Amino acid sequence: MRLFIAIDLSKEAKQELKRLQQELFDDNIKVSAAKSFHLTLRFLGDVEKPDKIIEALKKVEFSPTKLKLSELGVFPNKNYVRVVWVGIEENKKILELHKQIQEALKPFNFKEDFDFKPHLTLGRVKFVRDKSEFIRKLESIKVESAESDVKEFILYKSTLTPDGPFYEKLL
Numbered sequence: 001m002r003l004f005i006a007i008d009l010s011k012e013a014k015q016e017l018k019r020l021q022q023e024l025f026d027d028n029i030k031v032s033a034a035k036s037f038h039l040t041l042r043f044l045g046d047v048e049k050p051d052k053i054i055e056a057l058k059k060v061e062f063s064p065t066k067l068k069l070s071e072l073g074v075f076p077n078k079n080y081v082r083v084v085w086v087g088i089e090e091n092k093k094i095l096e097l098h099k100q101i102q103e104a105l106k107p108f109n110f111k112e113d114f115d116f117k118p119h120l121t122l123g124r125v126k127f128v129r130d131k132s133e134f135i136r137k138l139e140s141i142k143v144e145s146a147e148s149d150v151k152e153f154i155l156y157k158s159t160l161t162p163d164g165p166f167y168e169k170l171l
Contacts, residue, residue, distance in 0.1 A: 002158040003047045006038040010148040021122050023141055028130055031123040035164050041098050054171050056104040065093035067148045078135050085119040086143055094118055
């Protein structure tokens, strides 16, 4: 089963992300837009038996915090856009949580996630007709600073379907 660890977002933050999708994605860009939003802390991939992982993750402790949306960005870069994302304001508690999750997962020999850049995916880009127009638009859109209270992280099972991924909460 495909697993990942994430933080859910407030309704306010999800509404802002949907607004950004509507404002940004038009006939100029062919994109597979995200249908649900969460901050992925760690993608685990295929796991046979998650029981021991669940037990290790239950031991991770962190202090509640707030997550705030910040700027729009792209991966890998503006010359070759493959993913459009929204960043979050710098948050040491989120970075510390990621670090603790990494430590808890060490016994399971997952590849380490060294370059963690907290972001929320708006969409995966397939084609852009006018790249300079798209970048101009991207740079002109202001992200409203919506907040989410972070009190927990979630281990999700992801099942890929023709209608997109289906997520089931395991922890």
